[in-house]
Amino acid sequence: MAEKTLKKVDIIFAEYLVSPYKILEETIKRPKNEIIQEILDSGLRGRGGAGFPTGLKWKFGASAKAEPKYIVCNADEGEPGTFKDREILTKVPRKVFLGMGICAFVTGATKGILYLRAEYNYLIPSLNNELQIFHEKAKLLGLDFNITIFSGSGAYVCGEETALIESMEGKRGEPRNKPPFPVQSGYLGKPTIVNNVETFVSASMVCRIGAVEYKKLGTEDQSGSKLFSISGDTHKAGVYELELGMKVSEFVEEFGDGDTKAVQIGGVAGVCVPRKNFEATIIGQGSSSGGSTMVFNSTRSMYNVLHNYLEFFQEESCGQCTPCRVGCQQLLKGIEAIKAGTKPAEYLNQLMKLTETMKLTAKCGLGQSVGNSFNSIVTNFREEMIY
Amino acid sequence: MADIQVLVKELVNKYGTKREALIPILQGVVASERYLSSEAMIEIAKELDISAAEVYGTATFYSFLETVPRGKYVIRICRTIVCEMNGKKDVLKILEEILKIKVGETTMDKKFSLLETNCIGWCHQGPAMLINDEVYSQLTSDKVREIIQDYIRNK
Ligand SMILES: Cc1cc2nc3c(=O)[nH]c(=O)nc-3n(C[C@H](O)[C@H](O)[C@H](O)COP(=O)(O)O)c2cc1C
Numbered sequence: 012m013a014e015k016t017l018k019k020v021d022i023i024f025a026e027y028l029v030s031p032y033k034i035l036e037e038t039i040k041r042p043k044n045e046i047i048q049e050i051l052d053s054g055l056r057g058r059g060g061a062g063f064p065t066g067l068k069w070k071f072g073a074s075a076k077a078e079p080k081y082i083v084c085n086a087d088e089g090e091p092g093t094f095k096d097r098e099i100l101t102k103v104p105r106k107v108f109l110g111m112g113i114c115a116f117v118t119g120a121t122k123g124i125l126y127l128r129a130e131y132n133y134l135i136p137s138l139n140n141e142l143q144i145f146h147e148k149a150k151l152l153g154l155d156f157n158i159t160i161f162s163g164s165g166a167y168v169c170g171e172e173t174a175l176i177e178s179m180e181g182k183r184g185e186p187r188n189k190p191p192f193p194v195q196s197g198y199l200g201k202p203t204i205v206n207n208v209e210t211f212v213s214a215s216m217v218c219r220i221g222a223v224e225y226k227k228l229g230t231e232d233q234s235g236s237k238l239f240s241i242s243g244d245t246h247k248a249g250v251y252e253l254e255l256g257m258k259v260s261e262f263v264e265e266f267g268d269g270d271t272k273a274v275q276i277g278g279v280a281g282v283c284v285p286r287k288n289f290e291a292t293i294i295g296q297g298s299s300s301g302g303s304t305m306v307f308n309s310t311r312s313m314y315n316v317l318h319n320y321l322e323f324f325q326e327e328s329c330g331q332c333t334p335c336r337v338g339c340q341q342l343l344k345g346i347e348a349i350k351a352g353t354k355p356a357e358y359l360n361q362l363m364k365l366t367e368t369m370k371l372t373a374k375c376g377l378g379q380s381v382g383n384s385f386n387s388i389v390t391n392f393r394e395e396m397i398y
Numbered sequence: 399m400a401d402i403q404v405l406v407k408e409l410v411n412k413y414g415t416k417r418e419a420l421i422p423i424l425q426g427v428v429a430s431e432r433y434l435s436s437e438a439m440i441e442i443a444k445e446l447d448i449s450a451a452e453v454y455g456t457a458t459f460y461s462f463l464e465t466v467p468r469g470k471y472v473i474r475i476c477r478t479i480v481c482e483m484n485g486k487k488d489v490l491k492i493l494e495e496i497l498k499i500k501v502g503e504t505t506m507d508k509k510f511s512l513l514e515t516n517c518i519g520w521c522h523q524g525p526a527m528l529i530n531d532e533v534y535s536q537l538t539s540d541k542v543r544e545i546i547q548d549y550i551r552n553k
């Protein structure tokens with residue numbers, strides 16, 4: 012067997028060999044539960060960050076009783092270092108609407124909403140053109156499904172699915188308690204299937220090539236391929252579709268600048284992997300990620316990196332729960348105090364304990380995940396935090 | 399009727415009076431007035447039959463729903479890590495120099511406001527900024543000068 016190297020894949024952005032509308036037409040001739048089974052078998056997991064099995068979500072959506080049902084495409088893409096959803100919506104929007112159309116067919120949803128972050132407003136005219144074509148085709152196929160665009164207004168936390176729903180309902184984008192999950196009670200209290208932009212494309216590609224073919228890519232734990240947004244100290248910044256299951260060392264070999272010191276995987280909500288762990292770490296394992304990979308070389312101060320992350324969190328915390336609101340502020344003040352020498356180095360341990368508390372008590376993924384980058388940076392680059 | 403009443407009425411006709419209409423209405427006011435004045439928020443509250451505090455509470459949650467007057471062109475420069483690494487500070491300095499304002503301020507002629515924002519999804523081409531909905535990436539000092547001069551002269 013050939014030595015394993017990084018495998019570039021071309022499914023998501025591939026030219027339309029078969030028109031998306033043809034795929035829609037073929038797919039909706041099949042029994043609904045067969046389509047759901049195909050997606051379950053593919054092992055596809057959500058590409059928005061939480062990594063929930065997509066087939067299962069659609070199955071819950073299909074069995075939900077209330078009407079109408081909503082399908083939301085999450086294009087809030089606010090995770091620092093992520094820009095693949097923008098690239099999808101620019102290059103292959105048809106595949107996104109295809110995925111939403113199939114989802115509508117299997118779940119019986121009649122209304123679709125594309126939640127587009129305000130920063131991507133410039134895409135609205137071209138997306139509306141595509142939607143017009145989509146609606147004509149859907150009508151011809153007898154699919155009662157209409158998609159509208161909801162434009163966000165600049166808040167990272169609105170990417171969290173329940174905050175996103177609150178925001179569509181005209182409220183502050185503050186996450187709700189779960190359960191109930193959106194598939195049970197979402198937008199206006201109705202069953203709502205929320206998926207990431209890329210998830211819809213991947214689901215539609217599973218329908219086209221079949222679960223067996225799809226599963227040939229990736230590993231047992233993570234099947235298929237996925238888009239990676241690559242930036243930082245690299246000569247090849249951009250969006251790449253890569254087979255899942257690669258080691259950080261393989262990634263750095265291909266994308267690093269020869270002097271890579273650390274790689275931030277999964278955006279600022281993810282972990283920072285130091286050089287000594289490149290060989291032992293598989294990208295995306297355990298906590299799945301939005302596919303943001305930021306590369307840092309040895310000229311970078313990890314204190315500055317962490318400081319920048321904490322400013323981000325402090326500002327984007329919705330402030331609804333105390334551990335996150337106060338925690339983010341204290342972490343930022345804390346590392347500043349240590350750097351300034353007004354707090355001893357041991358104070359770092361206390362701050363790490365604080366992130367544990369946040370993980371246990373914060374209401375949503377934002378507050379819960381601050382500790383991922385904080386602890387991985389502080390543990391691996393402790394000297395840089397102090398001196 | 400005052401202008402703002404007319405505008406709110408128009409938006410309400412377009413989006414309805416349900417609570418779900420609130421954000422599109424607020425966005426509509428910002429698009430035409432550049433910010434949400436208290437009069438506008440009170441008017442919206444009346445039309446939607448909710449308290450003005452609800453409207454204000456919602457508006458202030460979102461960074462793109464301005465509640466202070468802004469210039470015709472709002473410049474939002476990305477301050478997140480990769481843009482920062484790629485020279486955002488220099489770009490910001492040039493902007494402050496040309497426009498003679500600091501972050502958070504608006505030029506005397508009300509043409510430009512300068513703000514910082516979090517990741518706008520152009521990390522691979524940083525430093526990047528938005529001017530209203532328009533994206534400008536791979537910024538250098540010269541490029542920024544050219545862009546702003548063009549806005550000053552032609553827009
Ligand atoms: C703070 C926060 C921000 C999030 N931002 C996004 C986002 O921008 N896009 C996205 O698809 N999911 C985001 N998510 C995840 C969503 O809550 C949700 O899990 C996802 O949209 C479900 O789609 P998927 O199963 O296809 O991944 C975010 C979660 C949290 C906690």
Ligand code: SF4
Nearest residue numbers: 329331332335375378
């Ligand atoms: S964890 Fe943070 S962002 Fe999430 S609900 Fe609590 S305060 Fe809001």
